[in-house]
Amino acid sequence: MKDYKEIAQDVLRRGAKELERNKKRQRALLRRGCTVAAFGLAAAVGIGVWYGKKPRQSAAGQYAAVNPAGVTWGKDGGGKGAGDKTSQGNIGLDGMVTGMDGGQGGFTDMDGDPSGYGPVPGGNTSGDSPVFDGETDGGFDPENVIGNSGEDFWPEQEQNQPGEQDAADMNGKFPDGAVGDEVTATQPMEMISSYPEDAIYCYEAPKNGEVFFSVPLSHAMEEYGDAVLYKVVVDLFRDGEQVSPESGEAKLALERVIELGYTVVRESYEEGEEVRHHYMLHATKEQLTEFDAGEEYGYMIRFFGES
Amino acid sequence: MDNGASSYRRFLDGDEGGIVEVIRDYKDGLVLYLNGFVRNIYTAEDLMEDTFVRLVVKKPKFSAKYSFKTWLYTIGRNVAIDYMRHNARSVAVPDEDLQRIGSEEMGVEASYLKEEQKILLHRAMGKMRSEYRQVLYLSFFEDFDNGQIAAVMGKSKRQVENLMYRAKMSLKSELDKEGFVYEGL
Numbered sequence: 142m143k144d145y146k147e148i149a150q151d152v153l154r155r156g157a158k159e160l161e162r163n164k165k166r167q168r169a170l171l172r173r174g175c176t177v178a179a180f181g182l183a184a185a186v187g188i189g190v191w192y193g194k195k196p197r198q199s200a201a202g203q204y205a206a207v208n209p210a211g212v213t214w215g216k217d218g219g220g221k222g223a224g225d226k227t228s229q230g231n232i233g234l235d236g237m238v239t240g241m242d243g244g245q246g247g248f249t250d251m252d253g254d255p256s257g258y259g260p261v262p263g264g265n266t267s268g269d270s271p272v273f274d275g276e277t278d279g280g281f282d283p284e285n286v287i288g289n290s291g292e293d294f295w296p297e298q299e300q301n302q303p304g305e306q307d308a309a310d311m312n313g314k315f316p317d318g319a320v321g322d323e324v325t326a327t328q329p330m331e332m333i334s335s336y337p338e339d340a341i342y343c344y345e346a347p348k349n350g351e352v353f354f355s356v357p358l359s360h361a362m363e364e365y366g367d368a369v370l371y372k373v374v375v376d377l378f379r380d381g382e383q384v385s386p387e388s389g390e391a392k393l394a395l396e397r398v399i400e401l402g403y404t405v406v407r408e409s410y411e412e413g414e415e416v417r418h419h420y421m422l423h424a425t426k427e428q429l430t431e432f433d434a435g436e437e438y439g440y441m442i443r444f445f446g447e448s
Numbered sequence: 449m450d451n452g453a454s455s456y457r458r459f460l461d462g463d464e465g466g467i468v469e470v471i472r473d474y475k476d477g478l479v480l481y482l483n484g485f486v487r488n489i490y491t492a493e494d495l496m497e498d499t500f501v502r503l504v505v506k507k508p509k510f511s512a513k514y515s516f517k518t519w520l521y522t523i524g525r526n527v528a529i530d531y532m533r534h535n536a537r538s539v540a541v542p543d544e545d546l547q548r549i550g551s552e553e554m555g556v557e558a559s560y561l562k563e564e565q566k567i568l569l570h571r572a573m574g575k576m577r578s579e580y581r582q583v584l585y586l587s588f589f590e591d592f593d594n595g596q597i598a599a600v601m602g603k604s605k606r607q608v609e610n611l612m613y614r615a616k617m618s619l620k621s622e623l624d625k626e627g628f629v630y631e632g633l
Contacts, residue, residue, distance in 0.1 A: 142493060145475055149468040152497055156504030163505070 192368060193331070332423065334372040335444050336361035346381045347439030352432050355443035362426045371429060371444075375405070375420045378439035386419045394438050395420050401433060410445075421445070452516035460507055471500055474517065477590060478524050480570070484581040485528040487574075495531055499524040518596045521586070525600055572622045580615035583608060 143151075338357040347353045354362070358373060375398070377384040377391050384391045386407075399405050404423040409416050422442065424432075434440050452470055459466030475496055482499075483492035502508075502523060510519055569588065573581045579601075586592040586600060598608045 142479070145472040146468070148475060148497060148500070149471045152467065152471060152500040152504055153464060155497070155501045159501065159505045 330368075330370045330425075332370040332372050333361060333365065335446060336364075338447065344441065346378050346383070347434075347441055349378075349380065349439050350434050350436050351439045352434045353439070353441045354429065355441070355447055357447045358429075358443055361444075362429065365426070367426045370423050370425060373422050373424070373429070373442050374445045375422050376441040376443070377420075378441065379437065381439075384438065386417075391420070394435075397435060398422070403428060403432075419445070452520065453510055453512065456503070456510055456516065459503075467500065467504060470503070470520075474520055475500075477517075478521065480589070481521055481582070481585055482524055482528050484573075484585050485525075485532065485578060487578075491531070495524065495528050498531070499527045502527060514596055514599050517590065518592065518599050521590075521600045522602075525602075568628060569619075569623075572626065572628065573619060575622055576615065576618050579611060580618055583611050584615050584619060587612065 336357040338360065340356070342356045344353060344355065358371065361371065375395070377386070377394055379390075384394070395405050406421040406423065407418055408421050409418050411417070422429075429442065432440065432442070452473055455466040455469040455473075457466070459470070478496045478499060479489065479492045482495045483489050486492055486495065499520070508523070510516060566589065570585075573584055576584075582601060583597055586597045592600070594605050594608045594612065597603075597612075598605045601608065603611070
């Protein structure tokens with residue numbers, strides 16, 4: 142048997158070799174790990190860019206398709222004139238709803254809206270498909286976003302002048318925002334307000350306690366999931382008939398939605414020489430799918446300008 | 449804290465002399481203990497070196513729950529089990545090697561066990577099962593109590609007590625065959 146000093150020398154030599162081997166192995170692993178991580182990062186960035194571009198591309202496509210019809214989109218910052226807004230003439234929705242009760246007020250106010258649903262199943266729609274740029278909206282000021290503030294955020298029920306910002310008047314706090322500013326400039330997530338859809342859909346009015354999503358919105362949620370915010374119009378129905386967004390009843394109902402934690406914006410838009418209002422919801426897919434309708438009203442949620 | 453522990457602490461602090469002292473103090477006992485597993489003194493010597501290499505490379509922390517020797521033998525046992533796992537097929541040893549192995553083993557026995565009676569006892573244990581040899585070796589030659597043996601062998605105290613009883617019975621019958629009496633049994 143070897144002397145203990147020889148054994149100790151052997152042990153220390155072997156130990157040093159093994160430590161060196163371990164270090165080499167670690168360095169090799171680190172190199173491989175870095176390579177794999179770099180590829181992974183590049184792939185993730187590529188996918189991210191691809192995904193990030195997708196909604197914009199589709200919205201831009203819609204813009205290009207609609208613009209030849211003469212729709213002017215408020216992108217000029219301080220515009221207050223009708224040219225900054227979508228006008229009914231631009232949208233062109235002649236004879237779009239059948240079976241509508243014109244006396245209901247609320248729904249007829251939405252004549253410029255091409256959603257095409259009505260209290261009578263089978264109401265047909267026709268006309269062009271107005272679509273909005275995914276990032277801009279005439280007459281909408283991102284500053285006007287309300288909800289969860291706990292403040293008195295609802296505006297007085299008064300008719301705005303064409304081109305004026307609704308929420309700016311709501312409590313006197315909001316400045317006259319630049320009409321048509323990019324919504325996404327102040328949003329953490331990209332917001333879409335349209336989805337390309339060739340077909341024209343007709344919807345039955347939702348019953349009390351029901352929530353309907355329009356087909357384009359459903360398709361958008363399928364495609365983009367929770368990657369984007371959806372800027373959608375909320376139409377309120379009671380016993381199969383639409384509640385006017387101008388009414389105090391609608392205001393109260395939407396207050397409940399705000400109390401549920403949703404962001405609701407009251408927007409104005411022009412129809413010819415008249416200024417109309419509607420309530421917009423800024424929500425994620427999860428928020429939309431978990432939307433609690435309550436018992437008193439039915440909700441139709443759709444993109445503005447969809448057919 | 450025994451000397452082994454303080455030497456090992458010195459080694460962890462960067463003094464290579466510490467591990468040299470550990471090797472000096474524990475190599476023979478460890479070889480004989482590991483020989484109980486592999487029944488080959490050369491392999492046991494290699495495993496003893498592997499045990500110390502493991503200390504040098506991994507620098508495991510020693511906690512004073514048991515003695516340093518108990519802790520070291522536990523590492524040695526793990527090294528031996530690893531070896532046996534990777535060398536499940538036993539290698540045939542040529543006759544001339546067997547003779548050399550015998551003389552080498554006797555040399556280690558003589559240097560470590562010293563007393564003739566203990567050497568005879570150790571040889572009698574060579575014919576027994578591996579577990580019996582281990583438990584008796586740790587008890588008779590390393591003066592471990594049942595708790596320490598349980599820690600080294602990875603068994604409960606109760607299992608060690610049972611194992612010890614059966615091992616002593618087996619050893620007694622072996623010694624009876626050779627007409628040898630050991631007072632410790």
